Amino acid sequence: MKRIFKRKLYDRLQKWKDTRNGKTAILVEGARRVGKSTLVEQFAKNEYVSYILIDFNKASKRVMSLFDDLMDIDFFFLQLQAIYNVNLIVRNSVIIFDEVQACPKARQAIKYLVADGRYDYIETGSLISITKNTKDITIPSEEERTTLHPMDYEEFRWAMGDTVSVPLLKQFFDKRMMLSQAHRTKMRELRLYMLVGGMPQAVNEYLETNNLSMVDLVKRDIIRLYLDDFQKIDPSRRIEQLYMNIPAQLNQNSNRYKPYSVVGSVETDKLQGLLREMEDSKTVLFAYHANDPNIGMALHRDTSKFKLFCADTGLFVTLAFWDKSFTENVIYEKLLSDKLSANLGYVYENLVAQMLTASGNKLFYYSWAKDATHNYEIDFLLSSGTKICPIEVKSSGYKSHASLDAFCEKFSKNVGKRYLLYTKDLAKDGNTLLLPLYMTPFTTNNPLSE
Numbered sequence: 001m002k003r004i005f006k007r008k009l010y011d012r013l014q015k016w017k018d019t020r021n022g023k024t025a026i027l028v029e030g031a032r033r034v035g036k037s038t039l040v041e042q043f044a045k046n047e048y049v050s051y052i053l054i055d056f057n058k059a060s061k062r063v064m065s066l067f068d069d070l071m072d073i074d075f076f077f078l079q080l081q082a083i084y085n086v087n088l089i090v091r092n093s094v095i096i097f098d099e100v101q102a103c104p105k106a107r108q109a110i111k112y113l114v115a116d117g118r119y120d121y122i123e124t125g126s127l128i129s130i131t132k133n134t135k136d137i138t139i140p141s142e143e144e145r146t147t148l149h150p151m152d153y154e155e156f157r158w159a160m161g162d163t164v165s166v167p168l169l170k171q172f173f174d175k176r177m178m179l180s181q182a183h184r185t186k187m188r189e190l191r192l193y194m195l196v197g198g199m200p201q202a203v204n205e206y207l208e209t210n211n212l213s214m215v216d217l218v219k220r221d222i223i224r225l226y227l228d229d230f231q232k233i234d235p236s237r238r239i240e241q242l243y244m245n246i247p248a249q250l251n252q253n254s255n256r257y258k259p260y261s262v263v264g265s266v267e268t269d270k271l272q273g274l275l276r277e278m279e280d281s282k283t284v285l286f287a288y289h290a291n292d293p294n295i296g297m298a299l300h301r302d303t304s305k306f307k308l309f310c311a312d313t314g315l316f317v318t319l320a321f322w323d324k325s326f327t328e329n330v331i332y333e334k335l336l337s338d339k340l341s342a343n344l345g346y347v348y349e350n351l352v353a354q355m356l357t358a359s360g361n362k363l364f365y366y367s368w369a370k371d372a373t374h375n376y377e378i379d380f381l382l383s384s385g386t387k388i389c390p391i392e393v394k395s396s397g398y399k400s401h402a403s404l405d406a407f408c409e410k411f412s413k414n415v416g417k418r419y420l421l422y423t424k425d426l427a428k429d430g431n432t433l434l435l436p437l438y439m440t441p442f443t444t445n446n447p448l449s450e
Helices: 009-020 036-047 061-068 073-084 104-116 153-159 165-175 182-196 200-209 212-233 238-244 246-251 259-263 268-280 313-320 330-336 345-358 402-410 437-444
Strands: 025-029 050-055 093-098 120-125 143-147 284-290 301-310 363-369 375-378 380-384 387-393 418-422 427-429 432-436
Touching: 009 025, 009 036, 009 143, 025 036, 025 104, 036 050, 036 093, 036 120, 050 073, 061 073, 061 104, 073 104, 093 104, 104 120, 153 165, 153 182, 153 200, 153 437, 165 182, 165 437, 182 200, 182 212, 182 313, 182 330, 182 345, 182 432, 182 437, 200 212, 212 238, 212 313, 212 330, 238 246, 238 259, 238 268, 246 301, 246 313, 246 345, 259 268, 268 284, 284 345, 301 313, 301 345, 301 363, 313 345, 345 363, 345 380, 345 387, 345 437, 363 380, 375 387, 375 402, 380 437, 387 402, 387 437, 402 418, 418 437, 432 437
Parallel strands: 025 120, 025 143, 050 093, 093 120, 284 363, 387 418, 418 432
Antiparallel strands: 284 301, 363 375, 380 387, 427 432
């Protein structure tokens, strides 16, 4: 049974419909299999009298040819209604261009269709900015863009039938209260999210089978789909290699991803192009080094010094164990019960990157020399008003935070709240707030004046 999951981006679409009233189209970007088509079709069914969904991965030549000539726009609409057997109603119907990157002319047509004003338009797309998909067209200025990420932690809990936990956790965070006995349960629930991830197919499989090995098979299928896409973009398979090496690079505890160690000698411009295409695929998250840890970090980021994360931590876990074929749930069960002996710091770091991104943050980090052979590192830096919030991530219950302390001393004028995210219960240590990892989303909403 395919379930329709509640997604927060639905409210964003509702706001667009109510406030723009057909003056713009909206493009929902996101990685493949993240739930874009399901979300926009559900929105169309609920919020309009009728809709047409054109899936450009399947559309007939007859449909594609309609976008070659829009001189007679009445003919265009009549043809669409006849082909899809749908009656369009002025200002009460929406036309969905699904996977619009497969038909660049349709995307270009948005300018004229929006100007016509009869209907609303929603586009979905992955790999939307890839050069070959935009080479010969004019990108319409009438197009708003938004991104659908994998299901965030609260959406995942909703899927599990739990609408209470996350608002309750926010209350504990606001009051700086420990969860005590409930903490262990909440950590187990978070580890389940880490293992299943936020790809709707994987979540659906878990609800259907309650079997993490079956979930793993679904995630492997999604990863293979991504690898196929990467090969189409880059037949040399270097993007594929860069993606497959994300867990290994993070596990090295280095202060950056080292692309040349993965793909060998390649021209800088070529490498930058490959990395841009990875970013466009929305399958990965980039955290750039902030050369000047201050507000406006994007202006001072070092594009040659970055870390790479998987956009979905569930896929990350599968990628980390890619060479093992799962016939049993042993590794997953050990991960779930926190008994796997391997250092899982890199999994938690990926989880925090995903959670911060889902909360609307761009990712930055900062490292600097401690001595001749060691570095200090702040895993994530968030902008908050006129201050920055440093975050250190621990995979254990250790409360030491030497890097945080050194950073806050070095940049004392710029620092607001400081957080250590770890596996134990909420606590305070001087000016540092120690938070269980499931409270990560609240770090971005916390007033600095407290």
